[in-house]
Amino acid sequence: MKAVRTTAPAQIRGSSRWKQVWSDKVLYVMLVPAIAYFAIFHVWPIYGMKLAFYDYRILGDHEYVGLKYFRELFSTPIFSNIIKNTLIISAMKLIIIFPIPILFALMLNEFRNGVFRKMVQVVAYLPHFLSWVVIAGIWFEFLSPSTGAVNEGLKAIGLPPHDFLTDKESIRWVLVASEAWRSAGWDSIIFFAAIMGINPSLYEAAYVDGANRWHIMTRIILPHLYIPMVTIFTLNVGFIMNAGLDQILNFTNDSVNSSIDVIDTYVYRIGLINSQYSFATAANLFKSVIGVILVLSTHFISKKLTSKGAW
Amino acid sequence: MTGKKITVSKTFLALLLSLMTLSMFVPIVNLFAKSLSHPNQVHLLRGYEVLPRGFSLINFEVVLHNPIIVRAVMNSLFITVTGTLLSLLFTTMSAYVLTRKKLVGKTPLMVFLIVIMIFEPGIVPEYMVIKSLGLLDNLWAMVLYRTINVFYLIIMMRFIEEIPDSLLEAAKIDGAGHVKLFTRIVLPLSRIPLLTIGMFYAVARWNEFFKSSIFLSSRDHTVLQVLLRQFIVERDTTAMIDAAELLKNSGIAQLDFGSLKAATIVIAMIPILMLYPIILKYYTKGVMDGGVKE
Numbered sequence: 001m002k003a004v005r006t007t008a009p010a011q012i013r014g015s016s017r018w019k020q021v022w023s024d025k026v027l028y029v030m031l032v033p034a035i036a037y038f039a040i041f042h043v044w045p046i047y048g049m050k051l052a053f054y055d056y057r058i059l060g061d062h063e064y065v066g067l068k069y070f071r072e073l074f075s076t077p078i079f080s081n082i083i084k085n086t087l088i089i090s091a092m093k094l095i096i097i098f099p100i101p102i103l104f105a106l107m108l109n110e111f112r113n114g115v116f117r118k119m120v121q122v123v124a125y126l127p128h129f130l131s132w133v134v135i136a137g138i139w140f141e142f143l144s145p146s147t148g149a150v151n152e153g154l155k156a157i158g159l160p161p162h163d164f165l166t167d168k169e170s171i172r173w174v175l176v177a178s179e180a181w182r183s184a185g186w187d188s189i190i191f192f193a194a195i196m197g198i199n200p201s202l203y204e205a206a207y208v209d210g211a212n213r214w215h216i217m218t219r220i221i222l223p224h225l226y227i228p229m230v231t232i233f234t235l236n237v238g239f240i241m242n243a244g245l246d247q248i249l250n251f252t253n254d255s256v257n258s259s260i261d262v263i264d265t266y267v268y269r270i271g272l273i274n275s276q277y278s279f280a281t282a283a284n285l286f287k288s289v290i291g292v293i294l295v296l297s298t299h300f301i302s303k304k305l306t307s308k309g310a311w
Numbered sequence: 312m313t314g315k316k317i318t319v320s321k322t323f324l325a326l327l328l329s330l331m332t333l334s335m336f337v338p339i340v341n342l343f344a345k346s347l348s349h350p351n352q353v354h355l356l357r358g359y360e361v362l363p364r365g366f367s368l369i370n371f372e373v374v375l376h377n378p379i380i381v382r383a384v385m386n387s388l389f390i391t392v393t394g395t396l397l398s399l400l401f402t403t404m405s406a407y408v409l410t411r412k413k414l415v416g417k418t419p420l421m422v423f424l425i426v427i428m429i430f431e432p433g434i435v436p437e438y439m440v441i442k443s444l445g446l447l448d449n450l451w452a453m454v455l456y457r458t459i460n461v462f463y464l465i466i467m468m469r470f471i472e473e474i475p476d477s478l479l480e481a482a483k484i485d486g487a488g489h490v491k492l493f494t495r496i497v498l499p500l501s502r503i504p505l506l507t508i509g510m511f512y513a514v515a516r517w518n519e520f521f522k523s524s525i526f527l528s529s530r531d532h533t534v535l536q537v538l539l540r541q542f543i544v545e546r547d548t549t550a551m552i553d554a555a556e557l558l559k560n561s562g563i564a565q566l567d568f569g570s571l572k573a574a575t576i577v578i579a580m581i582p583i584l585m586l587y588p589i590i591l592k593y594y595t596k597g598v599m600d601g602g603v604k605e
Contacts, residue, residue, distance in 0.1 A: 021415050026489040027408045034405035037458050040440065042427045048436030104331070107324050116325065122591065123332045126339070129583045129590065131518035133536045137543045137576045141345070141358060141569075142338045149337060149358035181335060246521055250544055271435040272525060284433030295429045 052282040069282035078266075079283070086262040089243040092176050094236050100184040102225060105191035106217065124185025136250035139178050140165065171256040175247060190228050198224050227306045234302040238295035241287050263287045337361060339580075346370050346573035353567045370574035373566060379530065380538065380575065386450060387535040390523075391516045391582070394454045398512040399505055401459050406467035407493050428461040434525065441526055452526040453519065453534070460515075463508045470504040471497060507593045510586055517582055535579050542572050 021028070052069055054062035073079050104124070111117040127135065142148050143164045151161040164170040202220050211219070245264035252260060263283060271280025340361040348356055349365030356364045374380055409417060437456075446452035479492055487495065498505075520536035527533060541547045548568055 017415060020413055024411070024414060024489075027411055027414060030404050030489065030493070031408045033401050034459055037401065037455070038423075038427060040444070041437075041456060041458070042432070044440050045432035045436035046430065048439050049432050051436065051439075107328055110321060110324050111328075116328075120328050120332050123336045125591065126587065127335055129514050129518075129587065130580065131520055131536050133520050133539045133543060134518075134576050134579055137539065137572065138338045138342055140543060141342060141573075144358065147356075147358050149341070152358055185335070249521060250540060253544075268434060268521075272438060277435050277439075281433065281435045284431075284435065288431050288433060291431065292429055 049281055049285050049288075051278050052285045054278060056277040065278075069278050070286070072279065073282050073286065081258070082261055082263055082266045085260060086241060086243045089172060089175060089248075089260065089262060090240040092172060093179055093243070094233075094240065096176050097180045097184065098233060098236065100180055101188035102191050102229065104184055104188040105195055105225075106221065108188070108192055109195050109221070121185070124188070126185075127182045128186035130182070132246040132250045135178060135182055135247075139174070139181075139251075143174065165251070166253060166255045168256050168259040171251065171260055175244065175251060175260065178251070179244065179247065187232070190232070191225055194225055194228050195221055230305045231302055234298040234305075238298040239291070240294060241291045342573045342576055345570050346577045348570055350565065350567045350570065353570045370566070370570045371578075373571060374574045374578065379533075380535075380578075382531065383533050383535045383538045384578065386527075386532060387517060390450055390453045390519075390534065391513055394458070394516045395509055395513045397454060398458050398460070399509050402464050402467055402508065403471075403498065403501060403505065404493065405459065406464055406471050407489075407497050409464075410468050410471045411489075424461045424464070438525060447526060448528045448532055450527070450532055453516075453523055456522060456526070457515075460512070463511065467501070467504055467508060470501060474500055503593055506589065510590045510594070513586060514583060514590075535575075539575055539579055542575060 051062070053064060053066060055065050056062055108117055108120065111120075130138075143150050145151050145161045145163045150164075154161055162170070164174050198220065203216060206216055206220060241263060243262040243264070245262075245268070248260050248262060248265055249268075252265070264287075267280045267284045267287075270276045270283070337359055341356075341358060344361055344363040345353060345356055347363035347366055347368070347370070349363075349367040350369060352364040408414065409420065411417075441447055441452050441456070444452075446455070474497065478496060482492055482496055518536060519534075520540060523534045524537045524540070527537070
């Protein structure tokens with residue numbers, strides 16, 4: 001087979017390639033909508049990012065200004081605060097939320113075959129499918145100082161009610177808690193699936209050797225969760241520049257804005273509300289480049305650790 | 312002795328899990344209770360209660376008599392239904408093409424898709440594109456925007472790869488071209504992934520709020536999530552006042568804005584709750600069966 005190919009003249013190889021393309025012409029026609037879509041909605045905006053290096057004008061040519069907007073960006077004191085907020089909120093979410101789905105899956109595993117497990121799962125997965133607007137509506141009620149369940153609880157144990165949503169300190173914790181509330185159940189699916197996939201004979205063999213439940217958990221279950229744990233953790237690190245735009249836009253208010261203003265909300269505000277297109281595009285380009293570097297490097301780290309990449 | 316120890320820890324775990332579940336369940340059900348309470352008694356409803364006070368459908372009546380809300384619901388439905396169908400068609404079609412083994416140019420195409428998946432140009436260039444296309448304040452902007460999700464495309468490709476070659480070869484010998492292979496064999500065999508991915512496309516489109524708030528500016532083209540944000544986050548009740556006027560002659564002295572808000576949130580949740588059983592049935596089963604091998 002190989003011999004035939006190497007002896008074939010280059011000309012024929014080239015023409016058979018075109019023959020293949022021609023015989024597949026219907027396939028390429030079927031690909032036209034996708035190509036058009038990606039060209040218009042993905043490639044064109046990427047080309048549009050050159051705005052970061054130009055002065056935007058509604059009429060006439062944009063003037064090339066090089067790195068002017070990046071210099072302005074890095075010399076703005078607000079921007080360092082924005083970066084700080086982004087990293088703090090992301091890191092809080094990453095560290096606090098990461099173990100919850102794993103613990104949740106481990107707990108569920110203790111109730112493998114019951115109706116109880118199914119009921120817990122049905123409720124726990126639901127918030128993942130609600131929009132952040134709806135979740136904000138639910139949480140505003142939940143945290144309401146006058147009638148909310150949380151403050152009813154505080155009052156019941158003799159503590160004064162607290163308005164978590166307008167306090168600069170507690171608002172970040174509200175972001176973390178509502179994110180956990182929304183996604184912890186759903187994110188546990190992959191870990192639960194991994195636990196369910198463990199061969200039961202391993203447990204039996206361990207019991208025969210005198211293992212207790214703690215041994216089973218640390219020596220059998222946790223090692224089986226290693227690959228999904230590494231994959232999901234590194235994936236989350238890769239997206240650390242995204243602190244959660246939809247969520248923050250719906251939980252923000254004037255009194256807390258300075259402590260939860262992140263790159264995405266900043267870009268939205270100065271770009272689309274104040275129409276400083278070039279400046280906003282520069283901020284976004286900075287974010288996207290860091291994001292790509294993070295995603296690619298965590299992909300390779302994940303590959304090194306588990307011999308599997310993130311995709 | 313050990314047996315007793317296990318039941319104690321198991322009871323503790325059951326309690327902990329129940330508590331976590333209740334923290335998710337109660338706030339949602341409380342909202343339903345609020346929307347179904349009578350306007351004169353709703354102030355008695357505490358945040359942890361799950362039953363309405365003085366059952367009444369008046370809040371829903373008010374909300375659904377409001378032309379602005381009805382319009383927003385219709386717009387959301389249009390975007391969700393049209394967008395999901397388009398997404399499914401384009402995604403499956405390109406997944407079929409990209410799984411053909413002899414396709415010339417497949418590798419560069421896949422690299423291109425991965426690049427697109429991880430590089431986000433951001434909102435300003437996207438806004439400019441929509442503007443250049445003349446699609447600002449047009450519902451089609453939201454239909455076309457994010458039609459193909461690369462991640463779902465790859466999932467679909469993995470599924471189509473599982474279809475036995477012999478099946479396609481046999482049809483080819485009988486004279487079927489690619490279009491026939493796709494419509495007569497691939498699509499009918501892909502019902503389950505179509506349903507699963509379709510659910511996700513539909514949920515994402517129904518829930519989309521940020522891009523809708525930017526691309527759609529006029530009141531006629533607003534969608535439910537954007538309107539909800541106005542009620543909930545900005546506490547802008549102007550759209551509700553007309554509705555309250557409408558109800559003056561129904562014998563109720565005053566409507567409670569909180570329960571009107573709750574009724575609107577409930578309306579926004581209904582499609583999700585309707586799709587939810589299908590999501591649970593197909594997706595979680597798919598992960599349980601397929602995720603294990605990963």
